[in-house]
Amino acid sequence: MQVNNLGEQQSILNKFISELRDVSVQSDRMRFRRNIERIGEVLGYELSKSLSYNNVDIKTPLGTSKCNIPEEDVVICSILRAGLPLHQGLLNYFDGAENTFISAYRHQVSETEFEIKVEYLASPSLDNKILILADPMLATGRSFVNVYNALKSMGTPKEIHLASVIGSEQGIAHIAEHFPEDTKLWIATVDKELNDKGYIVPGLGDAGDLAYGIKLQH
Ligand SMILES: O=P(O)(O)OC[C@H]1O[C@H](OP(=O)(O)OP(=O)(O)O)[C@H](O)[C@@H]1O
Ligand SMILES: O=c1cc[nH]c(=O)[nH]1
Numbered sequence: 006m007q008v009n010n011l012g013e014q015q016s017i018l019n020k021f022i023s024e025l026r027d028v029s030v031q032s033d034r035m036r037f038r039r040n041i042e043r044i045g046e047v048l049g050y051e052l053s054k055s056l057s058y059n060n061v062d063i064k065t066p067l068g069t070s071k072c073n074i075p076e077e078d079v080v081i082c083s084i085l086r087a088g089l090p091l092h093q094g095l096l097n098y099f100d101g102a103e104n105t106f107i108s109a110y111r112h113q114v115s116e117t118e119f120e121i122k123v124e125y126l127a128s129p130s131l132d133n134k135i136l137i138l139a140d141p142m143l144a145t146g147r148s149f150v151n152v153y154n155a156l157k158s159m160g161t162p163k164e165i166h167l168a169s170v171i172g173s174e175q176g177i178a179h180i181a182e183h184f185p186e187d188t189k190l191w192i193a194t195v196d197k198e199l200n201d202k203g204y205i206v207p208g209l210g211d212a213g214d215l216a217y218g219i220k221l222q223h
C-alpha cells in the first residue's frame with residue numbers, strides 16, 4: 006500500500022488538524038464538521054494528482070482550449086457516521102461522482118473489546134470504477150477492512166483510494182495487510198499509539214460524537 010501522509014508537509018492542512026484536536030475548539034460542532042470537510046477537499050485535490058487524465062477540446066466563447074480532464078468513473082464511499090463531512094469535502098471536488106453509503110459502528114462486548122457491525126449499504130456497481138473510501142478515523146483499521154469485505158459483493162474497482170484524517174501506525178499496518186497492494190492511502194496525520202479502548206492517542210477523541218453528538222450505546 007502506498008501511504009501519503011500529507012501532514013508531513015507544511016501547509017494550511019496542519020491548521021485544520023490542530024483545530025480538530027484542540028479541546029478548546031473541537032466542541033464547536035459546526036467548525037469540527039467544516040474542518041473535516043476542508044480536509045476532505047485537500048485530500049481530494051492531492052489524490053486527483055494520481056488519476057489518469059484525458060486531453061479534450063473545450064469550446065470557449067473565443068475559440069478552443071485543450072484541457073486535461075480527469076477520468077470520471079469515481080465512486081465516493083463513506084462510512085457512517087463520522088465519514089459524512091469527509092464525504093462532503095471529497096464530493097465538493099469530485100462533484101460528478103457516484104456515491105456509496107455504508108454503516109459501521111463499534112459494538113462493545115466488554116470494557117475493552119468490541120466488534121464492528123456493518124449494517125446499512127447502498128451502492129452502485131463498483132466494477133472498474135475508482136473507489137474512494139472515506140473515514141476520518143483509522144484507529145485499529147477494523148472498520149475499513151470490514152467495510153471493504155462488505156463492498157466486495159458490489160464489484161471490483163480498478164483503483165482503491167482510502168481517505169482519512171487521523172490514523173494510527175497499528176491501523177495502517179492492519180489495512181496494508183488486507184487491501185490490495187496497489188491501494189493508496191491519503192491521510193492528514195498519523196499518531197503512534199492506541200489506548201486499551203482502541204482510541205488514537207493523542208488523536209482527537211470520538212469523531213462521530215464531536216461531529217453529531219453523543220450516541221447511546223446499544
Ligand atoms: O479503525 P477502527 O478501530 O475501526 O475505528 C475507526 C472507526 O471508529 C469510529 O466509528 P464509530 O464506531 O465510533 O462510529 P460513529 O462514526 O458512528 O461514531 C470512526 O468513525 C471509524 O469508523
Ligand atoms: O480515536 C478514535 C478511534 C475510533 N473512533 C474515533 O472516533 N476516534
Ligand SMILES: [Mg+2]
Pocket residue numbers: 211212213214
Ligand atoms: Mg464514534
